[in-house]
Amino acid sequence: MDLVIEIEPGGGEKTAAVYRALRAAIVDGRVPAGYRLPATRVLAADLGVSRGSVAGAYERLVAEGYLTARVGAGTFVAEAAPARRRAAGPAPDPLRPRPGWSLTPLPTSGEGPAPRYDFRTGIPDARLFPFDTWRRLVGAELRLRANNPGTYAEPSGHPALRAAVARYLGYARSVRATAGDVVVTNGTQHALDLIGRVLLRPGDVVAVEEPGYPPARRLFTSLGARVVGVPVDEQGLVVSALPAHCRLVYVTPSHQFPLGRVMSLARRQELLGWARKRQAAIVEDDYDSEFRFSARPLEPLCTLDRSGRVLYVGTFSKSMLPSLRTGFVLVPPGLRPAIVAARQAGDGYGQVAVQAALARFIDDGQLARHVRKAGRSYLDRHIRIVREIGRISALDVIPSAAGLHVTALLERGDPARIVMLARRSGLEIENLADYAAEGPPSRPGLVFGYGAVDPDLIEEGLARLPALIEDSQRRDGQAQQRRPAVEPEQRDHRHEREPGDHP
């Protein structure tokens, strides 16, 4: 039999190329055990490489046990050479996730082109961000080599950023915190993950708002928790509806996601009292309330907490950009060592240069300036969207005074069908039902994000809605039959397209 191998053309170390080609031939079983290799001179001429290259490859393969050299006899493919490759195709018993693992990846808002009328939630307007300032700050930190980049940094976060976050929360959110309370994370989702690792045992009950923020549900479920949806009313989470034994409650009191309401003071007191009595933890996700359109926001729930049961989670994904991958959590003293250790065990620590630049961005007042500037633009969009929706008889806007999205209840028509029809005409809006943990919410509705939309296209885009609503109604009957029943898991996939991106 003839040895037929090919080596990669062009530059590169010839010995290595010959080695790889021979090795592949052996491992793939193209040359059998005991096969006698051609003399180096012959193969070298054959491949058009130096004799030394072939000799080097032979030596290495002998050293690795693929070949055996018998003095005076030549070089042979070893009997003990690696197992032959099986017939092509998947392995007989491939690795599978553990029983109970049900998560699959969701599409992200970065995939594919943006729709023309982009009302997806959870996307801030990158066009408003001061990239030159940011690049200058990051560049300066890379020049400084923030800390010694050869050694390993603090898992709790860059000290300057922890201090800056504490100060920022003081004047922006009236939260009294010190650098010691702050643990920097890779965004909200990462904060929830650290909290869950440290607090939850498989089977523990976690309560989330219904409708609410699906990615939080997904995460807690993946950690083995039993996640229960609890209804929200005009005052926020219905505390009296919380399950009796509940380890953790996840809430968005400043700007309920997605309904947009503020949790009332009375309800906040009730929730805190409940958590004290039940010895439960409260996770407060204050994801976008930097953008306030009212003179009198309620302050974060954590400012009323006297018993150290609230973990306050914030992110710079909305106030700045998701691509910063930076958020934080205020951790009660009893949990700090555990949370920091969980971060250290989970991925070590964060991007020091980015964290240091962010500290400067905050301390120089750039963040406050950007939030003011972006906030003005968002307020303008908020007003115009509410006005446009107000003109549509079938829609009833839920009053909201903060953030990057607004929700409207639908008096008639099929929201799923409206969203589908809208998408065809370049109008991307969201179905309120897609935020429900268990079955669709009591009332149908639509959600409109306005961070991503081109301000000049707001009216033009929303003007299409009335016709779409009518259309969805007219065909409602057939549609119901035509559309296949949607499995919760599928629904999850579709709807988490953007909510999945929020933190």
Added chain:
Amino acid sequence: MDLVIEIEPGGGEKTAAVYRALRAAIVDGRVPAGYRLPATRVLAADLGVSRGSVAGAYERLVAEGYLTARVGAGTFVAEAAPARRRAAGPAPDPLRPRPGWSLTPLPTSGEGPAPRYDFRTGIPDARLFPFDTWRRLVGAELRLRANNPGTYAEPSGHPALRAAVARYLGYARSVRATAGDVVVTNGTQHALDLIGRVLLRPGDVVAVEEPGYPPARRLFTSLGARVVGVPVDEQGLVVSALPAHCRLVYVTPSHQFPLGRVMSLARRQELLGWARKRQAAIVEDDYDSEFRFSARPLEPLCTLDRSGRVLYVGTFSKSMLPSLRTGFVLVPPGLRPAIVAARQAGDGYGQVAVQAALARFIDDGQLARHVRKAGRSYLDRHIRIVREIGRISALDVIPSAAGLHVTALLERGDPARIVMLARRSGLEIENLADYAAEGPPSRPGLVFGYGAVDPDLIEEGLARLPALIEDSQRRDGQAQQRRPAVEPEQRDHRHEREPGDHP
């Protein structure tokens, strides 16, 4: 009773300042429910602010339910006002980690000043890194705004980096991979975390090398796994000593950590066969073998895997810098959706600008260039350290041909005491016993890292060793009594000082 409040001096919005001061007085219980507040005019004069500021603060507190306004009667502290602050001090029943959570943070190599003779492991030499090139690449990516930074990117990693990693593994490690096989992580530890989340159920058995890499043990334990140490001999992990029912085996075949040996081909075949039969997963941590001092390295274990049981984990923390917080894992097809979903649920996705810059760094050949340059320096240090240690009769170097550290067995003397005495004289070395999972290893030894050490001080530092070894011997007897018995957990803490930093 008189209302005595103080508002923060200096600039800032006066209404907010008055609001905060009043609110604090109410919440702290300094003014009782039912208390009648002074007229706005009076308090304004009292505080030296405009009457409008006080009126604004009153309005907001009324809106929030702290105050009630009775027409014609005035403004009063509400009965329903927030609960009074308890007596200072910790909460009565503070939040605690879940039962079974035992991790606490470990010190990192970035804390405190570097020792004069720095032989700590796991720290590459930042002085060799081309910072200007790197800063230029990151700056360019930030200018390009890699992707739309307002939207959310792929959890599996920046496509260009995944492709670059696949190509790099082809020529640097003879590993055949495509971009589709690569999932980018925040370093090795993060890769292990994603693997553990997806594969391990509480109680599952995980096998690790003994001695081995403590942070991997810590992580798998924190995920609820039962971690078992398996001895390593001259050929590497003793496969015959693996526990019968074992879900996952964590190994470092290219350069065993910390002993430095290469796993033999026969042992690799045995391990792969074992994993096939037991349907177990193998995690191959190839943390530092880019730095090879031999012409004929064995290729990674994954290149022999025919049944898709090996997850190959790599990191840029050693070949570049830990501060990049970037590594990767090659994932068999059956696990890809789960691993990507775990990353998405856990922290969304990584730093796009850094990942894009890293792709350029690899594709421009900068990484290969840096590895060659740094490798020459590390080889020089390796040779000199081995030579110096070779002169010390009490030490027996374990042959090793790669990486950033070397281990020597100790013929006599007390390693823990030697390390302690050395530290006092500015010489930082490590005790082999500190890498043992269960009790000290069969043979005492010392570990010498050489990424951090000043090359000019290698001989000067190691010259101190003979005296320290003698000293530790002479006092051995008393030392044994004097030193308190060291609890495993304490040992863990001490020893993971640097090993904890390796990925």
